[in-house]
Amino acid sequence: MTLLFQLTLYLYLLATAVYVAHFLSQQKKVRAVARAILLVGGVLHTVYFVVRYVAAGHTPLTSSHEAVSFFAWSMTWAFLSFWWRYRVKNFGVFVSPLISLLMLIAAFSSQEIRPLAPALKSNWLPVHASLAIMANGFMALAFCGGVMYLLQEREIKKKKFGIFYSRLPSLEALDNLNQHCLTLGFLLLTLGIVTGSVWAKQAWGAYWQWDPKETWSLITWLIYAAILHQRLTVGWRRRRAAIMAIAGFGAVLFTLWGVTYLLGGVHSYVG
Amino acid sequence: MLAESIVIIGVNHKTAPVAVREKLAFSGDCAGPLVTLMNIEGCRECCFLSTCNRVEVIFVASDPAAAAVAVRGFLFAKSGLADAEAQQYSYLHQGRDAVAHLYHVAASLDSMVVGEPQILGQLKQAYREAVEQKTTGVILNRLLHKSFSVAKRVRTETNIGGSAVSISYAAVELAKKIFGTLRDKSVLLVGAGEMAELAAEHLVRQGIGRVIVANRTLERAANLARRFNGTAVGLAELTSQLAEVDILVSSTGATDLILRKDEVKPLMRQRMNRPLFLIDIAVPRDLDPELNDLDNVYLYDIDDLKNVVDVNKAEREKEALRAEGIVAEEVVKFGQWLEGMEIAPTITAIRQKANGIREVEVAKTLGMMKSLTENERRSVEMLANAIINKVLHEPMIFLKNSTPHDNPQLKLAFVRQMFGLDKESSDQ
Known part of the structure; x- marks a missing residue:
């Protein structure tokens, strides 16, 4: 099982290296190789979760290792699903390093399978946890798109065309990507919070109890709600939308790690 | 040797000034020259290429030296220059050098602006006419076809035609980087001069959705607007139009700035931050340089565009070196075929x-x-x-x-x- 995880990690790292090679050379064949490696990595990663599920006897989304690894899994499949309908030039070279980084973090967390805490024994666990983490996956893609937007815009604005101008897609395409990812991510995040709330009602008798994780999830949700609302009403798009996607992702990361390590609370057994 | 029977004699922008080239005066029709050339003693095959930058005869002859004098005589017939002078203004390539030269021409390595693709089309047209007049044979048929495929190889394997090397095309390329597709976008031309017209032509060819022309005299605006199926407005409507359009091309003769930062800033709110691409091709400038500081506003003046073009040209020169390698390789291949013949x-x-x-x-x-x-x-x-x-x-x-x-x-x-x-x- 550890071997399976390591293999996945190495494949993601290799895909990252090949994506970088493609970014520099712009050879189509190299990109096809990178995508194939990432796809195999994604499949192995899926197998890893199935194996871990069988070994643990419960949904493997309860430790820090599992949560971060699933975060990387969501990003990989969200990115690969884009290939289906929504292609963005040279997106992979920005997404794959982040996937690899998450996997490295997961690799350094404890990988042992611990028995399920009694409070988590519920059918809501897989639903709530996977929705919340998959939302993170799309937010991470929006973050990558935001970074790409700022890099591309900088070159156009400064009138100095470097390595990015010809390689990155148009600002319009990147802005669309931003909206696309944020909309899907926001939908998943909303569902994640709602299912968590219903579960809390069943487990503890209250929909909401201002646990730090809950509070920060709500703050994150409000940030993304504001971004999407402002885009439609006063035109927060383009540059500002890119910056907000990056800032929003900061809130996502804080909710994921900052809360666990700094603030504690009922979600802390995830860690 | 068969290879030595292939000869190219020509005049181009590098060997002869326009004053000489225009004296040669060949009109578009190739049929006349082809017939004359085929009547030259010993000329077995020929093809005649005439563009604004070059006139070339590619021929195969059993006695190349004698035929060359006759061909040069034909090229310079109307110029009144003696053969000694004609030799000075023209070039003669024979054998493998001729093959290499033709490949250079086809791949646009010999062009005034390296990498511009028009020459290939002109060469193909010249070949088509030669085929119609039945003046090509086994050797030129293969040579010309090979030159087309060499040009294609150069185009796909190097980035020689990659980026824009003219001001108006550079502007179109930038617009595409900002807006993606231009189909649902609109352009406002301020000033109805020649530069504005050229820019509009490029944008329309790239499928821009709508053209609006604003000019001091409404009549000229209306004339230009009609050409592009657009609408004409007066200069007073500039700011109200600016709330709607995506691209503005300014080329008025005004001595002062016609658009300032404070005028556009409130417009961006009204535009819901939709990006605005401002192109200032007027000298002296029409648009406030500080406009570029506004979020989602991109201002390029004529010097900025010239810089883009210069960088791209340097890039093409670099790619041309890689293309040389391809040409050399293909010349060797053709040489092998000739030896087998x-x-x-x-x-x-x-x-x-x-x-x-x-x-x-x-x-x-x-x-x-x-x-x-x-x-x-x-x-x-x-x-x-x-x-x-x-x-x-x-x-x-x-x-x-x-x-x-x-x-x-x-x-x-x-x-x-x-x-x-x-x-x-x-x-x-």
Whole structure:
């Protein structure tokens, strides 16, 4: 099982290296190789979760290792699903390093399978946890798109065309990507919070109890709600939308790690 | 040597000033020149290319030196220049140099703006007319076709035609980087001068959705707008139009700025931050340089665009070096084909091919008949040998005997094709 995880990690790292090679050379064949490696990595990663599920006897989304690894899994499949309908030039070279980084973090967390805490024994666990983490996956893609937007815009604005101008897609395409990812991510995040709330009602008798994780999830949700609302009403798009996607992702990361390590609370057994 | 019979004589922007080139004065029609050229003693094949930057004759002659003088005489007939002067203004390439030169021309490595693709179309047109007049034969047909495929290789394997090298095209490219597709976008032309017209033409060709023209005199605006199926407005409507359009091209003769930062800033709110691409091609400038500081506003003036163009041109020069490698490689390949286009190498090649087949088939048969005695095996080998020799006998006679009416190249090409001798290299 550890071997399976390591293999996945190495494949993601290799895909990252090949994506970088493609970014520099712009050879189509190299990109096809990178995508194939990432796809195999994604499949192995899926197998890893199935194996871990069988070994643990419960949904493997309860430790820090599992949560971060699933975060990387969501990003990989969200990115690969884009290939289906929504292609963005040279997106992979920005997404794959982040996937690899998450996997490295997961690799350094404890990988042992611990028995399920009694409070988590519920059918809501897989639903709530996977929705919340998959939302993170799309937010991470929006973050990558935001970074790409700022890099591309900088070159156009400064009138100095470097390595990015010809390689990155148009600002319009990147802005669309931003909206696309944020909309899907926001939908998943909303569902994640709602299912968590219903579960809390069943487990503890209250929909909401201002646990730090809950509070920060709500703050994150409000940030993304504001971004999407402002885009439609006063035109927060383009540059500002890119910056907000990056800032929003900061809130996502804080909710994921900052809360666990700094603030504690009922979600802390995830860690 | 067959290769030495291929000659190119020409005049281009590098060897002759426009004052000389315009005296040559060939109109668009190639048929006349082609007929004249074919009447030159010893000229077996020819193709005539005439563009605004070059006039070239590509020909194959049995006595190249004599034909060259006649061809040059024809080229400079209307100029009144003596042959000595004509030699000074023209170039003559022979054999492999001629092949290399033609490849350079086709791949746009010899053009005024390296990498501009028009020349390939002009060369193809010249070839088409030569084919219609039946002035090309085995050698030029292959040479011209090869030059087209070399041009294609250069285009796909290097980035020579990659980025814009004219001001208006650079502006269009930038617009695409900002807006993606231009289909649902609109442009406002301020000033109805020639530059505005050129920019609009490019944008319309790239599929821009709507053209609006604003000008001091409404009549000129209306004239230009009609050309692009657009609308004309007065200059007073500038700011109200600016709330709607995506691209603005300014080229007025105004001595002062016509648009300032404070005027556009409130507009961006009204525009819901939709990006605005401002192109200022007027000298002195029309648009406040500080406009570029506004979020989602991109301002390029004429110098910025010139810089983009200069950078792109330098990039093309670099790519041209890589293209040289491709050309050199292809010249060698053509040289090999030319060497094969003689009787002796063709006979050798046919024999080799036949012997290759014989050896494989004999080995296959003997492999299946293990019980044969040594004598019987030798008989099988002799049988195969005899069949090959008898079958090849008549074609060999046909190749070696020539009657005065024969076209030797045509015969060789025919035989080589029949035996499939140029299979790998004739990949088109």
